[in-house]
Amino acid sequence: MDKEVRVRFAPSPTGGLHIGGVRTILFNYLFAKQNNGKFILRIEDTDQSRFVQGAEEYILNCLEWCGLTPDEGQGFGGNFGPYRQSERKNIYIKYAQQLVAQGHAYYAFDTPVDLENKRNAIPNFQYNQATRLQMRNSMTIPHEAVQSLINEGAPHVIRIKMPENENVYFNDLIRGDVSFDTHQVDDKVLLKADGMPTYHLAVVVDDYLMKISHVFRGEEWLPSAPVHILLWKYLGWDNDMPKWAHLPLILKPDGKGKLSKRDGERLGFPVFALDWTDPKTQEKATGYKETGFLPQALNNLLALLGWNDSTEQEIFTMQELVDKFSLERVHKGGAKFDWDKAKWFNAEWIKKLSAEELLPYVKDVLANKNINAKDDYLKTIIDLVKERCVLLPDFYAQSHFFFTEPKTYDMDALKSKWSDEKGLFFNDLISQFNQINNWDGVDLENVFKELASAKAIKVGELMLPFRVMLVGGKFGPQVFLIAEIIGKQQTLARIAKALETIKL
RNA sequence: GGCCCGUUCGUCUAGGGGUUAGGACGUUAGAUUUUCAUUCUAGAAACAGGGGUUCGAUUCCCCUACGGGCUACCA
Numbered sequence: 001m002d003k004e005v006r007v008r009f010a011p012s013p014t015g016g017l018h019i020g021g022v023r024t025i026l027f028n029y030l031f032a033k034q035n036n037g038k039f040i041l042r043i044e045d046t047d048q049s050r051f052v053q054g055a056e057e058y059i060l061n062c063l064e065w066c067g068l069t070p071d072e073g074q075g076f077g078g079n080f081g082p083y084r085q086s087e088r089k090n091i092y093i094k095y096a097q098q099l100v101a102q103g104h105a106y107y108a109f110d111t112p113v114d115l116e117n118k119r120n121a122i123p124n125f126q127y128n129q130a131t132r133l134q135m136r137n138s139m140t141i142p143h144e145a146v147q148s149l150i151n152e153g154a155p156h157v158i159r160i161k162m163p164e165n166e167n168v169y170f171n172d173l174i175r176g177d178v179s180f181d182t183h184q185v186d187d188k189v190l191l192k193a194d195g196m197p198t199y200h201l202a203v204v205v206d207d208y209l210m211k212i213s214h215v216f217r218g219e220e221w222l223p224s225a226p227v228h229i230l231l232w233k234y235l236g237w238d239n240d241m242p243k244w245a246h247l248p249l250i251l252k253p254d255g256k257g258k259l260s261k262r263d264g265e266r267l268g269f270p271v272f273a274l275d276w277t278d279p280k281t282q283e284k285a286t287g288y289k290e291t292g293f294l295p296q297a298l299n300n301l302l303a304l305l306g307w308n309d310s311t312e313q314e315i316f317t318m319q320e321l322v323d324k325f326s327l328e329r330v331h332k333g334g335a336k337f338d339w340d341k342a343k344w345f346n347a348e349w350i351k352k353l354s355a356e357e358l359l360p361y362v363k364d365v366l367a368n369k370n371i372n373a374k375d376d377y378l379k380t381i382i383d384l385v386k387e388r389c390v391l392l393p394d395f396y397a398q399s400h401f402f403f404t405e406p407k408t409y410d411m412d413a414l415k416s417k418w419s420d421e422k423g424l425f426f427n428d429l430i431s432q433f434n435q436i437n438n439w440d441g442v443d444l445e446n447v448f449k450e451l452a453s454a455k456a457i458k459v460g461e462l463m464l465p466f467r468v469m470l471v472g473g474k475f476g477p478q479v480f481l482i483a484e485i486i487g488k489q490q491t492l493a494r495i496a497k498a499l500e501t502i503k504l
Numbered sequence: 505g506g507c508c509c510g511u512u513c514g515u516c517u518a519g520g521g522g523u524u525a526g527g528a529c530g531u532u533a534g535a536u537u538u539u540c541a542u543u544c545u546a547g548a549a550a551c552a553g554g555g556g557u558u559c560g561a562u563u564c565c566c567c568u569a570c571g572g573g574c575u576a577c578c579a
Contacts, residue, residue, distance in 0.1 A: 012579045047578055112577065119576095124505060126575075157577050175509070184507050184575095192577040199579050223508055223574040246509085249572070253515080256571075301516095304528095308517060312527045331517075334572060338515050341529040351542080388541035398541085413539080460538045467539060474539040 005037025006213050008073070010203065012044045013055035016276030016285050017062045019337075020218060020250045020259065023302040027247060028216050029068045030303070030325040037213070041073030042206060043084040046196045053279045056084075062273040066295050067318065080210040085202050092197035095205050095235060096158045096190050100138075104234040105190060107146055108137035109156045128186040129162055158191040160200070160227060168226040173214075173245035173327045180226040188227050200224060204231040207242055216245045219334070220258075245327055248306050249334040259337050261285050269339040273298070292391030294353070294361065297346040304345075306331045315348050347390040355379035358386060362395045369396050371403045380485065384477045398476065402485060405494050406472025409501060413474045417464050423499060425455055425462060426469070430495055433488070441484035448480070469498035 007028045011021060032039035041063070043056055060075050072078030082088055099105035108127075110118075114136070119125045132139060137159070138146045150156065162182045169179035190201040197205070207215060225244065232241045250259045253267060264271035264285065274287035288298050300316055309316075309324045316324070350358065359375060362382055366372070385398040432447050448466070452459045467479045470491065476482060483491045 010579090014579075044579065050578065108577090110577095115577085124575080126506090155577090159577095172509095178508075180508070186575075189577050194577080196577090198577070203579090218573090219509065220573055221579090225508090248510080251572075258572080305516070310518070312518080314516095314528060333510050335517090336515060338529065341516065344529055347542095385541090387543090390541095458538090463538045471539090476540070478537090479539080 003213055004211070005032060005035040006040060006211050007032050007037065007216060008040040008042050008207070008210065008212055009070075010042040010044045010206075011059055012047065012050065013059060014047075014050045014052050015055060015278065016261065016272035016287075017059055017274070018259070018261070018271055019273065019288070019298075019302060022062070022066060022068075022273050022298065023250065023305065024216060024218060024247060025063065025066070025068050026299055026302055026321075027245075027307075027325070027327075027330075030322050031214065031216065031327070032071070033322045034325060038071040039068075040078065040080075040210060040212070041070040041076060041083065042210070043074045043086075044199065044202065045084060045086045046192075046199065046202050048086070048194070048196065058274065058276060065274060065289050066299060068299075085197070085206065088202075088206070089196060091209070092191065092201055092205055093195065096197070096201060099160070099190070099231075099234055100158060102234060103161070104230075105158050105160050106132075106138045107150065107156050108132075108135065108159050108187075108189075109141070109149060109154055110136050111155065126186040127159065129164060129183070132159075132161075132187055155193040157189045157193050159187040159189050160230065162187055162227075162230070168229055170225065170229055170244055172222075173243055174248075174330050175246060175332055178222070178225070180223075182226065182230075185226050188224070190231075200227050200231065204228050204235065204237075208232070208235070208237045208240060211240075212242045214245065215242045216247060219246045219249050222246045245330075248331055250305060251334045251336045253337050253339065258334070267339065269342070292365070292393045293346050294349045294392070296353075297342075297349040300349065301342050301345040305335045305337070315345075315352065343390050350386050350389050350392075353386075355382040355386070358382050361392050365392050365395050366399075366403070369400070371396075371400070373403060377402075384481065384485075388475075401471040401476065401482070405490065405497065406468075406470075408472060409468050409498060410473040414465055414468050414502065417461060418502065421455070422457065422462065422465060423502070425451065425457055426465070426495055426499055428455075430492055433492060433495075436488070439484060439488045441478070441480040444483050445480045466495075469495050 009021075009025045009028050011017070029039050031037070045051060045056075056074070063069060070076045072080070074083035096105060100107065115127070125131065127135065134140075141149070162185050164183065166182040167179055168182055169177060172178050188200050189198050191197055225246070229241070232238060251257065252259050252263050259271060261271050270286045270288050270291045272285050272287045273289065275290045276285045276287065277283070289295075296318070299318060299321070303316060303321050303325070304314060307325065307330050310329065356379065359378060359382065362378060366378075381399050381402050382395070385395065388398050389395050429448065429451055432451055433444065436443060436447065448462070449459055452462055463479065464474060467474060467476070470479060470482050470486070486494075
């Protein structure tokens with residue numbers, strides 16, 4: 001009955017993928033999955049001057065890491081290709097010409113220099129119904145002259161001819177009725193001098209040809225919506241027009257405006273999904289992945305930025321998101337990004353996942369520090385330390401002492417607790433521990449406490465020094481558990497070594 | 505400037521004509537943890553302003569203010 005749900009994400013491959021883009025992808029993906037529809041990836045590379053080497057592949061990598069895999073599109077196959085607009089160049093021209101023939105568009109011969117002069121001369125110059133009769137276009141140049149200009153190959157564009165006084169309105173799935181007066185909208189270029197379409201033409205033609213049912217895009221596209229709607233009408237595709245949903249923007253945490261790459265650098269958090277290095281400038285921007293986020297956490301936090309399910313639930317699996325997502329519950333206003341809350345989501349996800357699920361990530365983190373260990377050993381440790389990790393790299397800081405002995409000791413922590421008689425205690429502890437054959441945390445604790453009371457030293461006075469000897473500082477899980485896990489030999493060696501170091 | 509969109513604790517948000525305006529992050533204070541983290545308890549913290557409509561508006565309408573977006577042969 002209803003037509004098949006087909007949604008698309010249509011990035012232009014010009015640089016790193018912003019989390020705002022990731023959220024748009026996520027909403028597209030959730031909507032498609034919820035409705036048994038298709039999620040399509042289309043590359044909008046109509047601006048050849050902004051082409052960036054590697055950007056398309058990078059986007060694919062981001063999609064893969066986020067787990068938001070397209071069903072169709074560039075790199076994923078499908079029957080509506082090609083999915084790269086630069087490869088569809090010849091498709092658009094005929095539609096632009098059709099619009100001219102119908103009187104809804106016209107040729108314009110003004111050069112970029114002409115336009116720039118115009119803008120300099122007249123503040124807020126707009127190429128629109130008020131000014132187009134003063135310009136060089138097919139409405140001011142005689143028909144024959146236009147023909148010969150075109151035949152001669154004079155550079156020209158095709159502009160939409162905005163109607164005089166119409167009200168263009170549509171129902172936005174998030175905002176409700178939105179309307180524009182065509183009097184206020186300028187004559188946007190549809191086809192550029194190089195024969196490539198602009199976004200405005202390409203998006204309409206491709207959405208039609210690819211049978212897109214819903215368009216989810218950022219709020220920054222709202223002002224150009226009337227151009228697109230008119231194009232759908234003029235091209236005679238009225239009945240197939242997709243439903244529109246303009247998503248609220250992600251704003252800077254401080255100041256004003258939408259979140260940008262620069263804000264990330266300035267405030268110390270990633271803005272891109274994955275690390276990105278601009279091939280031209282070699283400028284680097286860090287990604288969520290490399291900062292130590294779980295993809296589940298990124299998706300979760302982005303979903304909750306502007307959407308909620310009306311309950312107090314905040315942690316959602318992808319399946320829950322697919323089941324519960326609804327456009328009606330997307331907030332209208334922009335949301336300032338909150339880095340603290342973002343980290344909280346990641347910490348929650350680290351706690352939520354099992355050691356088994358965390359294993360590959362932790363292995364990766366440790367491998368970067370040249371630590372390689374057996375899976376079972378790793379899993380034991382992950383369960384012990386995961387609740388004190390916020391970002392994945394924290395696994396190293398919280399667990400390195402399980403793999404290597406401390407190189408330095410927190411002397412400040414030790415000093416206040418140290419005395420000669422405690423040194424003696426630990427000397428004796430070595431020989432007592434040495435006699436234990438069944439190396440078990442509980443037994444160790446008993447032996448430790450008995451020796452302490454025999455020497456009339458408060459256990460509390462000894463715990464911290466013991467901890468520092470084993471891990472180097474005052475952190476980490478239960479200390480006897482650590483002793484148990486690193487084993488008898490390591491425990492004894494570390495006590496002995498620490499004793500020696502402290503003496504100096 | 506013009507046009508469009510928006511506005512509940514510092515931040516993300518729930519709510520919706522009559523509520524002690526709820527939750528989360530952060531923050532403060534405690535408890536637990538012989539370290540830290542986790543966990544738990546408690547606290548401070550919001551309906552931008554002005555007009556309507558109404559018996560009653562945070563909720564509906566209008567205006568103002570403020571915020572955001574757009575205003576390219578960029579997307």
